[in-house]
Amino acid sequence: MYGGKFVPEILIPALEELEEAYHQVQSDPLFQKEYHDLLREYVGRPTKLTLANRLTDHYGRAKIYLKREDLCHTGAHKINNAIGQLLLAKRMGKSRIIAETGAGQHGVATATACAKFGFECVIYMGAEDMERQRLNVDRMRLLGAEVRSVESGSKTLKDATNEAIRDWVTNVENTFYIIGSVVGPHPYPMMTRNFHRVIGEETMEQLRYSEGELPDYLIACVGGGSNAIGFFYPFIENENVKMIGIEAAGLGADTDQTAATLSIGTPGILHGSMSYLLHNEEGQIQLAHSISAGLDYPGVGPEHSYLHDTKRVHYYGITDREAMDAVRLVSEKEGIIPAIETAHAFAYLEKLMPLTQRDEIVVVNCSGRGDKDMETISRWFHENQKL
Amino acid sequence: MSLFITAGYPDLDSTVDLILGFDKNGADIIELGMPFSDPLADGPTIQYSSNVAISNGITMKRIFEIVREVRKTSEIPIILMGYINPIYKYGVNSFCNDAIESGVDGLIIPDTPPEESSIIAVEAKKAGLEMIYLVAPNTSDRRMQLVDDLSSGFVYCVSVTGVTGARSGDEVAHSVGKFIERVKTNVTKNPILVGFGIKNHEDAKRIAQKADGYIVGSALIETIRNHYPNKDWKVHVFNFVKKLKFGNL
Numbered sequence: 001m002y003g004g005k006f007v008p009e010i011l012i013p014a015l016e017e018l019e020e021a022y023h024q025v026q027s028d029p030l031f032q033k034e035y036h037d038l039l040r041e042y043v044g045r046p047t048k049l050t051l052a053n054r055l056t057d058h059y060g061r062a063k064i065y066l067k068r069e070d071l072c073h074t075g076a077h078k079i080n081n082a083i084g085q086l087l088l089a090k091r092m093g094k095s096r097i098i099a100e101t102g103a104g105q106h107g108v109a110t111a112t113a114c115a116k117f118g119f120e121c122v123i124y125m126g127a128e129d130m131e132r133q134r135l136n137v138d139r140m141r142l143l144g145a146e147v148r149s150v151e152s153g154s155k156t157l158k159d160a161t162n163e164a165i166r167d168w169v170t171n172v173e174n175t176f177y178i179i180g181s182v183v184g185p186h187p188y189p190m191m192t193r194n195f196h197r198v199i200g201e202e203t204m205e206q207l208r209y210s211e212g213e214l215p216d217y218l219i220a221c222v223g224g225g226s227n228a229i230g231f232f233y234p235f236i237e238n239e240n241v242k243m244i245g246i247e248a249a250g251l252g253a254d255t256d257q258t259a260a261t262l263s264i265g266t267p268g269i270l271h272g273s274m275s276y277l278l279h280n281e282e283g284q285i286q287l288a289h290s291i292s293a294g295l296d297y298p299g300v301g302p303e304h305s306y307l308h309d310t311k312r313v314h315y316y317g318i319t320d321r322e323a324m325d326a327v328r329l330v331s332e333k334e335g336i337i338p339a340i341e342t343a344h345a346f347a348y349l350e351k352l353m354p355l356t357q358r359d360e361i362v363v364v365n366c367s368g369r370g371d372k373d374m375e376t377i378s379r380w381f382h383e384n385q386k387l
Numbered sequence: 388m389s390l391f392i393t394a395g396y397p398d399l400d401s402t403v404d405l406i407l408g409f410d411k412n413g414a415d416i417i418e419l420g421m422p423f424s425d426p427l428a429d430g431p432t433i434q435y436s437s438n439v440a441i442s443n444g445i446t447m448k449r450i451f452e453i454v455r456e457v458r459k460t461s462e463i464p465i466i467l468m469g470y471i472n473p474i475y476k477y478g479v480n481s482f483c484n485d486a487i488e489s490g491v492d493g494l495i496i497p498d499t500p501p502e503e504s505s506i507i508a509v510e511a512k513k514a515g516l517e518m519i520y521l522v523a524p525n526t527s528d529r530r531m532q533l534v535d536d537l538s539s540g541f542v543y544c545v546s547v548t549g550v551t552g553a554r555s556g557d558e559v560a561h562s563v564g565k566f567i568e569r570v571k572t573n574v575t576k577n578p579i580l581v582g583f584g585i586k587n588h589e590d591a592k593r594i595a596q597k598a599d600g601y602i603v604g605s606a607l608i609e610t611i612r613n614h615y616p617n618k619d620w621k622v623h624v625f626n627f628v629k630k631l632k633f634g635n636l
C-alpha cells in the first residue's frame with residue numbers, strides 16, 4: 001500500500017523514462033563499474049568499521065562498532081546516492097541537475113558530483129535551513145551550484161522539496177531531479193535505497209572479518225530514511241538482527257514541536273508517495289521540528305512505513321536535548337564529532353545498552369560528521385554553559 | 388468558460404457570493420479548489436490563496452456547506468479540485484458520498500494520475516461523481532486515449548509544462564495550437580478544456596476557437612487579490628469575469 005506515483009501528469013513520462021533507464025543500468029556492467037570505481041577512488045569506500053572501545057567501556061555491555069559514513073568524501077553518506085543518480089542522469093542525456101536539501105549534506109553531495117562531471121546544478125533549500133547550515137550553503141556555492149532560498153511554509157526540507165518538484169514540472173525535458181532520501185514517487189525510494197545498500201553490505205563483510213558473526217543490533221537515524229535503509233537492507237532477512245530507526249522527537253513526541261513521523265503520524269500522501277505523515281485532521285501537513293535540519297521533515301520513506309507496520313524495524317524518537325548530550329558524549333569518548341542527525345542514533349544507546357549482554361554486538365551507522373553543525377552545537381552548549 | 392477559485396479565499400463568507408456572481412456573469416463551470424498546505428502543481432498565486440484559505444480556517448465540511456448553499460439557487464456544475472491527501476484523510480468513501488450529497492458534480496485531483504486512480508475511482512463512480520483526468524504537452528498519444536477512456540465530464544488539457552499561473556498568455560498561444568490538435572485526435576469521447584496561463588479575453592478567445600472551453604484560475608485570483616478588501620471589490624472581480632468571456636462591451 002505504501003509508495004506510488006502521486007504526481008502531476010507532466011511527471012509521469014519522466015518517471016517512466018527514469019524507471020526504464022534505471023532498469024537498464026542495474027544490469028549494465030559498464031555503469032556498475034563506473035559507479036563502484038567512483039565510490040572507491042573518489043568517495044573513499046569502503047568506509048571503515050571502527051570499534052568504539054571507550055564508548056563500549058562507558059556502558060560496560062555489548063561491543064559497539066561504528067560504520068563510518070562520516071568518512072565519505074563531503075562528510076556524510078549522501079554522496080553514495082548523489083553519484084549514482086548523477087551517473088544515471090548523464091546516461092539519460094540530461095544536462096541540468098536539481099535537488100532539495102535540508103541539512104545541506106545532500107546539496108553538497110549533489111553539487112560535488114555536478115562539479116566533478118561538469119553539470120549545471122540548482123539546489124533548493126529552506127530559508128531557515130540556509131541560516132542554520134550556513135557553512136554548507138557556502139560549500140555548495142563554492143562548488144559552483146546555485147542555491148535557491150525557499151521562503152514558503154516552514155522554510156525547511158518539506159518546502160524545499162515542493163519547490164524542487166515545481167522546478168522539475170516546469171523543466172522536465174532537460175532536467176534530472178536527484179532526490180536526497182528514500183522518499184518521492186516510485187522508482188526513487190527503491191533507487192536511492194539501492195545506491196546506499198553498500199553501507200550494509202560492507203558492514204556485513206567487515207563484521208564477518210572482525211567478529212565472524214552477524215550483529216545483534218543495528219541503529220541508524222531516520223529523516224527520510226536513506227542511511228538507515230541502506231544500512232538495514234542487506235540484513236533484513238536475518239531475523240536475529242534487531243534494527244532500530246531513530247526519529248527526531250524534537251521537543252518531545254507528545255508536543256507539537258516534533259518530527260517523529262512513524263511514532264505519532266498516520267498514513268497519507270506527500271511528495272509523490274503514500275507513507276506515514278504528520279498531518280492534522282484536515283489532511284494539512286504539519287510543520288515538523290527538530291534541532292537537526294536533516295531530520296526536520298513531516299514524512300518518511302514508504303519502505304520504512306512498511307517495516308514499521310510489519311514490526312521488522314523498531315522506530316523510536318529521540319529529543320533535541322538527548323541528541324545534543326550524545327554529540328558531547330561521542331566527541332569525548334571517541335574523538336568523533338557526529339552530525340546532529342547522527343547523534344540521534346547515538347543517543348539511543350542510553351536506552352538500549354543496559355538491556356544488552358557483553359557478548360552481543362551493536363553497530364551504529366555514523367551517517368555524517370558534525371563540522372557542518374558547529375554553529376548550532378556552539379550555540380547550544382554556550383547557552384547551557386557547558387562549553 | 389470554467390473558473391477556478393480557492394474555497395475560503397479571500398475569506399470564508401465570500402466564496403458562495405463569488406460562485407453565484409460568476410454564474411451570473413458568464414461562467415459555465417466552477418472549479419472549486421480544496422486548499423492544501425503543499426500544492427506542488429501550483430505556482431505562487433494559488434499557493435498564496437491556499438495558504439490564506441487555510442489560515443481562514445477552511446475545512447472540508449465547510450466546503451460541502453458552500454456547495455450546498457450555492458445549490459439553493461444555482462445549478463452551475465461544480466467540480467472540486469484538490470490534492471489527494473486531504474481527501475484520503477477525510478476518508479475516500481465519506482468524501483465521495485458527502486460531495487455528491489452536497490451537490491458536487493465531479494473531481495479533479497492533479498496528484499492522482501491514472502496509475503493511482505484506484506485510490507478513489509471506484510468510490511467516485513459509485514457515488515456518481517465525474518472523474519476528470521489531465522493531459523499535458525508531453526503526454527503520449529496512447530496515454531491521451533487512456534485518459535479519454537477513464538475520464539468523464541471532460542479532459543483537462545494542461546497547456547504548458549509547468550505549474551499553474553506560470554507563463555504569459557503570448558507564450559501559451561504560440562505553443563498551444565499544435566498541442567490541442569493532437570489532443571483532439573486522441574481524445575474523442577470527452578470535451579476538452581484548456582487551462583494554465585490564460586489571463587485575458589484574447590487568450591481565451593484564441594483557445595475557444597480550438598477547444599471546447601478554457602479554464603481561468605491564477606488570473607482570477609490575482610484580480611481578487613488586487614481589489615480585496617476595498618469597497619466594491621466584488622464588482623471589479625465580476626467585471627473581470629465578464630470581460631474574460633465577452634471582451635470589452
Ligand SMILES: Cc1ncc(COP(=O)(O)O)c(C=O)c1O
Nearest residue numbers: 105181223224225226227294368
Ligand atoms: C549526516 C546525516 N544523517 C542523516 C540524514 C537524514 O537523512 P536520511 O534519513 O535520508 O539518511 C542527513 C540528512 O541531511 C544527514 O546529513
